[in-house]
Amino acid sequence: MTHRAFRSTRRSFRRAAVVLLSTTILGTAALCAPGDATAQNADSKRGSFAERVGSALRNQTPNGSRTQNSAASPAKRNRAAAPPTRAVPSPRPLPSQRLAAQAPAKRAASAPTSCLLQSSRQVGSADVVEISLEASGDVVQTTFDGKTERAPMEVVAGFKYEERYERYAPVGPVRSIRQYEQAGMKRKFGASVARPLLDASRKFIVSDFDGKKTTIYSPVGAMKSEQYSLLSELPFNTVLLDRLLPNKTVKLGEDWRVPNDVLAALLGVEAIENNTLRLTLTSIVDDFAEVELYLQGDPDAQGNPTPSTLVCASEGASVAIDLEGRFQFDLKARRLTWFGVRVDERRSESVAAPGLEWSATLQINVAPLPEPQKLTDAVVADLRGPVEPELLRLYYNAQKGFWRFQHSRDWKMTQDGETSAALCYVVGGEAIAQCNIAANGKIDLESKPSIDGYKAEIKKGLGDRFGAFVQDEVYAGPSGDSIYYVVVDGAYEDLPFRWVYYLVTDEAGNQATLMFEIRADMLDNYDDSGREIVETFRIVPRVDPAERAAAEKAAREAAAKAKANAADAPKAPEGRGIDAEKADDAELERAPSPEK
Numbered sequence: 143m144t145h146r147a148f149r150s151t152r153r154s155f156r157r158a159a160v161v162l163l164s165t166t167i168l169g170t171a172a173l174c175a176p177g178d179a180t181a182q183n184a185d186s187k188r189g190s191f192a193e194r195v196g197s198a199l200r201n202q203t204p205n206g207s208r209t210q211n212s213a214a215s216p217a218k219r220n221r222a223a224a225p226p227t228r229a230v231p232s233p234r235p236l237p238s239q240r241l242a243a244q245a246p247a248k249r250a251a252s253a254p255t256s257c258l259l260q261s262s263r264q265v266g267s268a269d270v271v272e273i274s275l276e277a278s279g280d281v282v283q284t285t286f287d288g289k290t291e292r293a294p295m296e297v298v299a300g301f302k303y304e305e306r307y308e309r310y311a312p313v314g315p316v317r318s319i320r321q322y323e324q325a326g327m328k329r330k331f332g333a334s335v336a337r338p339l340l341d342a343s344r345k346f347i348v349s350d351f352d353g354k355k356t357t358i359y360s361p362v363g364a365m366k367s368e369q370y371s372l373l374s375e376l377p378f379n380t381v382l383l384d385r386l387l388p389n390k391t392v393k394l395g396e397d398w399r400v401p402n403d404v405l406a407a408l409l410g411v412e413a414i415e416n417n418t419l420r421l422t423l424t425s426i427v428d429d430f431a432e433v434e435l436y437l438q439g440d441p442d443a444q445g446n447p448t449p450s451t452l453v454c455a456s457e458g459a460s461v462a463i464d465l466e467g468r469f470q471f472d473l474k475a476r477r478l479t480w481f482g483v484r485v486d487e488r489r490s491e492s493v494a495a496p497g498l499e500w501s502a503t504l505q506i507n508v509a510p511l512p513e514p515q516k517l518t519d520a521v522v523a524d525l526r527g528p529v530e531p532e533l534l535r536l537y538y539n540a541q542k543g544f545w546r547f548q549h550s551r552d553w554k555m556t557q558d559g560e561t562s563a564a565l566c567y568v569v570g571g572e573a574i575a576q577c578n579i580a581a582n583g584k585i586d587l588e589s590k591p592s593i594d595g596y597k598a599e600i601k602k603g604l605g606d607r608f609g610a611f612v613q614d615e616v617y618a619g620p621s622g623d624s625i626y627y628v629v630v631d632g633a634y635e636d637l638p639f640r641w642v643y644y645l646v647t648d649e650a651g652n653q654a655t656l657m658f659e660i661r662a663d664m665l666d667n668y669d670d671s672g673r674e675i676v677e678t679f680r681i682v683p684r685v686d687p688a689e690r691a692a693a694e695k696a697a698r699e700a701a702a703k704a705k706a707n708a709a710d711a712p713k714a715p716e717g718r719g720i721d722a723e724k725a726d727d728a729e730l731e732r733a734p735s736p737e738k
Contacts, residue, residue, distance in 0.1 A: 189286040191566075191576040191659045192607075192634035194493045198458075198573075254426050256393040259433070261384045262476035265310050268514040271380050272507045273301040279500015281331070283491060295500065299327035299372075303347075305380060306517040308526070312389045318381045319361075319525055320347045321516045327372060338368045346525055347373060349381040354403050356382070359533045361525045364548065367536040367555055377485070378408050378504060383478055386421060386433075386469065397422040411454040411461060412571055418450045424468075431471040435483065437464060457554070457568045458492035481506040493573035494554060494566040535674075539682075544581045545654060548678040550671045553577065565675075567668070574668050575660040577675060582653040584683075596626050596645060604641065607632045612640075620677055623648045631662065638662030644676050652681045 189197070280292040302324040309317035325340035344360045351357075358374040359365065385408070388398040397420045406414050418437045425432045439448035452463040467483030482505045489498040514522075538555065539546045549565065556576075557564035567575040593616050601608050609632035619625050626645035633639060642658040656679065658672050 191493070191573075191578075192637065192639055193286065195573065195661060196635050196637055198493050256391055257423070257426055257431050257471075257473055258391045258476070259387045259423070259431065259471055260312065260389045260476065261387060261478065263307060263310055263384060265307055266514075267310070268304060268306040268511045268517060269380075270304055270509045270511060270515075271302065272509075273299075273376070273380075274505050275299040275376065275502060277500055277502030279487075279498065281496050281498055283496035293332050294330075295332075296330045297327060297502075299376070301325050301376070304511070304514065304516045305349075306514050306522060307381075308522070312384070312387075315350075315352050316381055316384075317348065317350045319517055319522055320349065321345055321521075322347060325372060338372050340369050340372060344369055348525070348529075349379060350529070351379075351381055351407060354407070356407050357529070357534070359529065361527065361533065364532060364535045364537050367538045367549075370536055370551070375410060377410050378481065378483065378506065380506060380508065382408050383469075383481060383506070383508070386435075387471070387478065388421075392423045394423055394426065406454070409452075409454065409463065411456040413455045415453040415455070416449075418452060419465075426473070429473045431473055433469050433471065435465065435467040435469075437466070455571055456489075457494055458571050458573050459495065459497070460490045462488045475510055477508070477510045479508050479510070481508075494556065494568050537678075544652070544682055545579065546678075546680050546682055547675050549675050552671065553675070567672070569667055572664065572667070574664040575658055575672065577672055578655075578657045578659070580655045580657075581681075582655055584651045585647065585653050587647070587651050590624075590647065593626050593628070596643075597628055600628055600630060600641075600643060604630065604632060607634050607639070609633060619646065619679075621648075621680060623681070625676070640665065642672070644679075646676075646679060646681065648681050650683075652683050654679075654681055 277297040280294055282292050284290050303320045303322040305318050305320045307318045322340055322345045327338050329336045344365055346362055348361050349358050356379055385404045402414050402417050405417055405419055418439045420438050422434050424434050437450035439450045442448055454461040464486040465483055469481040470479055472479045484503050486501045491497040535548045537548045552569055553565040553567050556566050561581045563579040565577045566573055593614055612629040612631050615627040617625055624647045628643040630641045640660040640662050644656040647653045660668055
């Protein structure tokens with residue numbers, strides 16, 4: 143039985159990362175892509191974590207840039223292969239445009255030629271925000287035999303929330319608290335359709351920009367990984383939109399730029415090589431100013447035009463982004479009230495994820511409130527406070543698998559199957575480690591092998607990759623599970639690796655294997671946060687579908703019979719009776735909590 147368990151672990155190791163469950167969007171990190179069987183089987187051809195690390199290192203030039211499958215040289219790419227683009231969103235009609243017959247044929251002589259573009263927002267200001275997103279394109283990956291495969295993806299998402307600012311200044315840190323009324327997505331990947339949603343238990347969200355990085359979390363508790371991806375990886379976070387304003391009086395036709403750290407935070411990337419984004423005041427009509435966003439590179443020393451495409455880096459991938467958009471600024475309220483943008487992205491493959499080529503349109507409507515409606519002083523008083531470490535963790539309940547656990551945000555879920563899962567540990571743009579999880583079924587505890595027998599099978603499975611055993615231990619986990627812990631050093635194609643195995647067996651004999659692959663040259667950058675996955679790991683056996691269906695049928699029949707009996711029974715003269723009250727109490731005890 144242990145041999146079967148190890149074979150399952152080895153299969154998981156051999157096909158290490160599957161389609162980044164979170165597929166990237168608009169140059170940001172991932173928007174939870176599906177873990178269906180089609181996607182998993184396709185991406186398994188990319189090879190193991192060690193094989194992908196070796197390939198990535200071989201494809202680097204001496205200065206560290208990748209030479210193959212890179213989006214860092216967009217001018218050399220075949221743009222015809224990019225997905226079809228969408229039209230730039232149109233802003234809401236201005237008053238004169240809604241009354242077209244009364245609109246002046248030409249600008250009046252007294253029409254303004256300049257205006258102050260600086261927000262009147264203050265601490266305590268609140269808005270109602272509505273966001274719509276549509277995107278389509280292809281996930282692109284190179285198989286281990288060198289072939290390129292493409293899989294289509296479509297996304298439609300909508301969000302609505304009230305947002306109150308707890309910290310605000312025209313520049314520097316800014317912090318808001320949101321109460322979501324709607325946050326959901328319909329995502330189609332191949333033949334698979336998923337609809338991730340934000341549940342009511344996490345409707346309060348904090349968005350905190352410290353001047354360089356935006357952190358999103360729920361002040362009421364840790365979030366599920368799919369909830370975090372749904373919210374945090376949407377580009378152009380509204381808490382940063384005012385950073386597009388120049389905070390000065392601007393003339394028609396005048397342009398300006400935004401700092402690199404602000405643009406990187408807006409796009410959700412880690413670094414920008416060439417900031418070519420420009421903004422220009424294009425019109426002032428009926429107390430509304432309109433500003434256009436576009437990309438334009440500076441001419442070189444000879445005066446020749448240079449590429450305008452944004453060249454960025456994110457999670458070990460190079461990203462090429464083309465965008466154009468516009469926003470409206472209400473000159474009376476001195477607030478940005480509408481924003482629309484079209485983005486075309488081409489992202490290279492990385493150790494952590496396949497590539498991506500797609501287009502998206504995003505529209506944001508902002509309605510300033512005279513005073514907060516939902517986020518009153520009494521409500522937000524309970525939501526303020528320091529960011530505790532546990533609020534930044536993510537908890538994960540397998541959709542199809544047999545486990546649940548917590549993990550830090552540096553671990554990116556890349557596979558979610560019925561019998562296996564995988565997460566990649568990415569820090570500073572480098573994929574440092576991978577966690578592979580495999581369900582081994584149920585064993586007879588009396589025939590459970592020794593730690594030495596388990597080590598022998600590990601050595602056999604690694605083959606010529608095996609170097610030496612570093613450490614081993616048998617101990618009881620926090621929940622009482624028996625855990626075999628084995629550390630092995632070895633190499634793949636002269637690249638040093640460390641493999642860490644955990645064989646987890648619960649009291650009923652249910653068994654699972656967690657195997658961590660860690661780049662030995664990156665051990666100093668690995669904070670051992672994988673141990674948190676192990677310490678919070680719980681095996682949750684699934685009920686057989688046939689048994690579940692039979693139980694549900696029996697429950698329905700019992701409920702129908704009880705209802706019929708109740709209809710025939712004589713009514714009590716007064717009250718409901720002690721027995722009925724006890725029954726209600728029992729139902730409350732059986733009711734699942736929102737966390738479950």
